[in-house]
Amino acid sequence: MSEPEIRGWCPGALTPMASADGLVVRLRPPLGRLSSAQARAVAAAAVRFGSGEVELTSRANLQIRGVAEADHAALLAELAAHGLVDPDPETERARAIAIAPFYREAAEITSLANILTEALRAAPLPSKFGATLDIGSAPVLAGTAADLRLERAADGRLVLRPDGSATGWPVTAETLPAILTKLIGWFLETGGVRNGRGRMRKHLIGKHDLPGGCNVAPALPAALPKPGPVGDGQLAIVAFGLMPAQTLSALADLSAEIRLTPWRGVFMPGLRALPALSGILAYPEDPLLRVHACTGRLGCPQALAETRALARALAPKLAAGQSLHVSGCAKGCAHPGPCGLVLTATPKGFDLARDASAGAPPLRPALSPAALLATPYPFGAP
Ligand code: SF4
Numbered sequence: 351m352s353e354p355e356i357r358g359w360c361p362g363a364l365t366p367m368a369s370a371d372g373l374v375v376r377l378r379p380p381l382g383r384l385s386s387a388q389a390r391a392v393a394a395a396a397v398r399f400g401s402g403e404v405e406l407t408s409r410a411n412l413q414i415r416g417v418a419e420a421d422h423a424a425l426l427a428e429l430a431a432h433g434l435v436d437p438d439p440e441t442e443r444a445r446a447i448a449i450a451p452f453y454r455e456a457a458e459i460t461s462l463a464n465i466l467t468e469a470l471r472a473a474p475l476p477s478k479f480g481a482t483l484d485i486g487s488a489p490v491l492a493g494t495a496a497d498l499r500l501e502r503a504a505d506g507r508l509v510l511r512p513d514g515s516a517t518g519w520p521v522t523a524e525t526l527p528a529i530l531t532k533l534i535g536w537f538l539e540t541g542g543v544r545n546g547r548g549r550m551r552k553h554l555i556g557k558h559d560l561p562g563g564c565n566v567a568p569a570l571p572a573a574l575p576k577p578g579p580v581g582d583g584q585l586a587i588v589a590f591g592l593m594p595a596q597t598l599s600a601l602a603d604l605s606a607e608i609r610l611t612p613w614r615g616v617f618m619p620g621l622r623a624l625p626a627l628s629g630i631l632a633y634p635e636d637p638l639l640r641v642h643a644c645t646g647r648l649g650c651p652q653a654l655a656e657t658r659a660l661a662r663a664l665a666p667k668l669a670a671g672q673s674l675h676v677s678g679c680a681k682g683c684a685h686p687g688p689c690g691l692v693l694t695a696t697p698k699g700f701d702l703a704r705d706a707s708a709g710a711p712p713l714r715p716a717l718s719p720a721a722l723l724a725t726p727y728p729f730g731a732p
Contacts, residue, residue: 379610
């Protein structure tokens with residue numbers, strides 16, 4: 351099997367990535383939230399310049415796909431008019447912060463997010479280097495890729511934890527900047543970045559010389575939230591993170607604020623109920639909530655097969671609790687970690703593995719989509 355191409359950088363609004371269906375323009379809205387006016391602007395831009403859908407990523411970003419090169423400047427102007435594009439690519443890169451969306455104290459979140467952003471902006475870090483701001487009583491972003499995690503200990507203290515370490519440093523808003531500088535400095539000085547790439551978790555393996563005081567554990571992670579009411583608002587999840595632009599517009603009419611989440615959905619604080627809208631998975635038991643699929647052949651030049659139609663057709667065949675990842679190649683963009691079942695496209699068909707990441711050695715190699723769909727229980731009887 352040919353190795354998937356590892357690009358080592360993420361697309362942004364100013365640095366879009368060319369894909370099979372046109373440019374992918376990724377937005378990192380400030381503080382991971384959209385006002386209703388911004389949400390309407392994004393929806394209108396997706397219709398005018400893109401595919402008509404807005405893609406919600408697993409890093410709590412937004413993407414407009416299918417943009418023609420000739421339209422990129424006009425799209426940027428449209429987005430910049432609504433405060434959604436930074437003129438400086440470094441500031442755009444530094445917004446790689448996923449924020450747990452269920453907070454009530456916006457002032458505290460804003461202040462801590464600004465400190466994290468400034469620390470990431472000030473250092474020569476790889477574009478994929480990011481952080482989570484996850485300071486509810488129990489972390490909810492443990493499954494979200496990040497290099498630095500700001501969490502809360504069971505006793506209420508804030509904890510800055512490097513990804514891959516069980517413990518972190520107790521911090522306050524006042525001490526956070528200095529400890530971030532120390533930790534990022536340590537990462538750079540000990541060779542955490544090579545050829546412009548580097549992740550904290552990988553770098554920590556076998557290292558015991560972290561700066562002192564890294565000894566407070568965060569509270570145990572909470573269960574992943576289900577769609578519907580959460581706290582004082584509503585969580586709306588869409589299959590594969592694809593939200594029709596009309597649905598985003600409709601949500602903007604209902605809620606003054608839309609917070610992006612890393613669960614391929616959005617959270618609307620203060621919203622009492624979710625109306626039925628195209629694309630939104632309304633039932634907590636919908637099997638599509640347990641299915642991941644990347645763009646596949648419809649939009650990715652590296653894809654060896656179409657993925658999402660197969661994933662959608664296989665969802666009803668999953669046993670209760672089973673999760674499925676259908677990947678167009680071994681890179682596994684839609685779900686970088688292990689999944690209960692993973693189908694990886696190869697030139698000969700799909701390789702099936704269990705409790706594994708895309709590209710893992712298969713239990714059953716080269717399965718055809720037709721064979722999978724013809725079997726009532728392709729992954730074992732429920
Ligand atoms: S995993 Fe999917 S989206 Fe990612 S490179 Fe492979 S085919 Fe493309």
